[in-house]
Amino acid sequence: GGAFLHGHKIEVGTLESGILTVDGQKVIAGFPGAYHQAGWSVTYDGQGAVPDVIPEGNEKRVVHMDLPLGVKVTVFQWANYMDVQIEMSEQPGQDGVCGNFNGNQGDDTTQTIMARVGARVRPGEALLSGAALIEWTPQMDKMMRVECAAATRAAGHAKCAQYLGAAGDIVNSCTFDFCFGMNVHARRHAKTYA
DSSP: OBGGGTTBOEEEOOTTTTOEEETTEEOOOSSSEEEEETTEEEEEESOSOOSSOOOTTOOOEEEEEEOGGGOEEEEEEOSSOEEEEEEOOOOTTOOSTTOOSSSOGGGOSHHHHHHHHOSSOOGGGOOSSSOOOOOOOHHHHHHHHHHSOHHHHHHHHHHHHHHHTOOTHHHHHHHHHHHHTTOTTHHHHHTTOO
16 A cells, blocks of 8 residues: 555455455455556455365355556455465565565575564554454464574564564564475464464
């Protein structure tokens, strides 16, 4: 959202959340459907190659956003999570969770990205409505103690505490991401720790 969309904001949530809005308003009445503005559009259908697997018991629901500057965002909505694909050309100063587009995968690790842009989106910079759900479970704690080297864990904890200016579960969750951020299934794997 923002200036990129001339002040408009598109928000997509999980199927359970029911969120698919433009400027806080439902603009697609049913499935499938579409919404068009000058220079960009949102289409809602069941088309597209799934990046992972369709979770058991889920129907494929896909939000396609064709945005200015050739940016394409595809959101696969599942019951309680989403998969997101972003296609775009390099932008000046581009950096974030997907890297910095310089062709060097070595500086696109979770640790190097956190060092450049921080551990979390600061509340005043968030584009999404609502607050992020910070999850911290005993299973995640056990996995981190078993699978994350003590030095890495300590470095992550220090960076997260400094950046967030906080303590407790938000720092623990951030440290978990520092340790396992390159593993897209880390939280699912943590559930195997009983």
